[in-house]
Amino acid sequence: MGEVFDTVFGLLGGLAIFIFGMNMMSDCLQKVAGEKMKSVLAVLTKNPLMGVLAGALATAVLQSSSATTVMAIGFVGAGLMSLPQAISIILGANIGTTMTAQLIAFKISDYIWPIVFTGFLISFITKKEKTKYIGQTIFAFGLLFVGIETMGSVMKPLASSPVFTDLIAQVSHIPVLGVLLGTVMTLVVQSSSATIAVLQNFASQAGPDGVSSILGLAGAIPILLGDNIGTTITALLASIGQSKNAKRTAVAHSVFNITGSMLFIWFIPQFARFIQWISPKGNEAEVISRQIANGHMMFNVINTLIWLPLIPLMVKIVKFIVKDKKKIKTAEKLSPYPAKDETESEENLASAV
Numbered sequence: 001m002g003e004v005f006d007t008v009f010g011l012l013g014g015l016a017i018f019i020f021g022m023n024m025m026s027d028c029l030q031k032v033a034g035e036k037m038k039s040v041l042a043v044l045t046k047n048p049l050m051g052v053l054a055g056a057l058a059t060a061v062l063q064s065s066s067a068t069t070v071m072a073i074g075f076v077g078a079g080l081m082s083l084p085q086a087i088s089i090i091l092g093a094n095i096g097t098t099m100t101a102q103l104i105a106f107k108i109s110d111y112i113w114p115i116v117f118t119g120f121l122i123s124f125i126t127k128k129e130k131t132k133y134i135g136q137t138i139f140a141f142g143l144l145f146v147g148i149e150t151m152g153s154v155m156k157p158l159a160s161s162p163v164f165t166d167l168i169a170q171v172s173h174i175p176v177l178g179v180l181l182g183t184v185m186t187l188v189v190q191s192s193s194a195t196i197a198v199l200q201n202f203a204s205q206a207g208p209d210g211v212s213s214i215l216g217l218a219g220a221i222p223i224l225l226g227d228n229i230g231t232t233i234t235a236l237l238a239s240i241g242q243s244k245n246a247k248r249t250a251v252a253h254s255v256f257n258i259t260g261s262m263l264f265i266w267f268i269p270q271f272a273r274f275i276q277w278i279s280p281k282g283n284e285a286e287v288i289s290r291q292i293a294n295g296h297m298m299f300n301v302i303n304t305l306i307w308l309p310l311i312p313l314m315v316k317i318v319k320f321i322v323k324d325k326k327k328i329k330t331a332e333k334l335s336p337y338p339a340k341d342e343t344e345s346e347e348n349l350a351s352a353v
Contacts, residue, residue: 010154011198018147019194022100025140026064028133033061048088048311052304055092065097065192069235069253077246083318084311086249090235091304094228094256098297100193104200105290109149116142152201172219175265182226192231199223200292206285213288218272220292225261228299232257248318255317260303271295 059068072089075081081089108115119139123132171177185195203215213220232254239250264271275298279291307314 014150021143028137051088052092055089056096059096065093068093094300101293105293175222178222179226182223183230186230200289
């Protein structure tokens with residue numbers, strides 16, 4: 001019981017440090033470069049391709065697709081950007097967010113504490129606000145990897161647990177369960193980067209042979225797809241109380257990830273082989289973290305290439321899902337049949353007479 005307690009709270013503690021470090025890094029980067037990113041987004045959205053590039057750049061710099069998506073929703077709500085422009089930014093944001101997984105795949109465990117100390121020193125000594133934010137960004141970057149290392153250390157015993165390995169084997173052989181698991185994890189944690197970091201750490205644990213991954217790339221991909229679906233909840237929450245087009249922008253984010261996941265789930269073995277081909281070679285347990293990062297990136301790149309020429313179709317879909325109330329009222333007025341409440345009122349009037 002003591003070992004289970006240590007494992008659960010070690011995992012939760014490591015996840016808490018990771019999320020805190022990631023949010024702190026994102027907040028500090030937004031304070032340093034947030035206004036510049038807003039101007040970049042406003043200028044570089046004249047055509048869909050430039051919008052995708054602007055969204056990817058902003059998210060790679062800010063280290064938060066949620067921040068970029070919320071910016072786009074805000075622009076649309078304020079009437080500063082059209083719906084197609086905002087959708088192109090969201091497509092790019094999905095590519096930019098894959099940079100976090102790429103950073104996590106680097107093995108920098110020997111440099112974590114020097115990074116943490118350097119960041120603390122800069123933020124503690126300097127009096128300039130901008131330099132202080134840079135120091136805090138470096139400090140938060142180090143904390144992010146402290147969380148990853150903590151999660152990795154407590155996950156190692158799970159690799160030898162028969163109960164856990166049997167459970168993972170079931171999930172890895174039923175892709176739909178993997179997608180559901182990834183979706184629920186991200187809905188709870190509210191960060192796809194955090195759940196993908198957990199996935200990378202867990203998949204890096206070696207199986208009984210000491211070489212292959214306990215999960216395998218084909219087992220990790222469905223969970224990865226679920227992570228991409230779960231992350232859309234942030235945009236949907238940000239759109240509450242916003243204009244119709246702002247809500248449509250958030251829905252476009254969901255449509256992008258859900259349709260992509262529904263497509264990719266049919267080609268998991270082929271996609272896994274493609275990712276293994278473009279990724280570094282070696283023992284599976286050692287290279288799978290990079291493979292997952294590459295899988296995350298290629299999913300979003302391929303999905304963006306599919307949707308980029310179909311942005312007008314995306315606009316039609318989101319307008320169908322989030323209808324314009326004025327049009328509905330106009331349709332009701334033009335209808336030869338009275339609305340239900342109108343019929344009832346007429347019947348009541350007749351009975352009274």
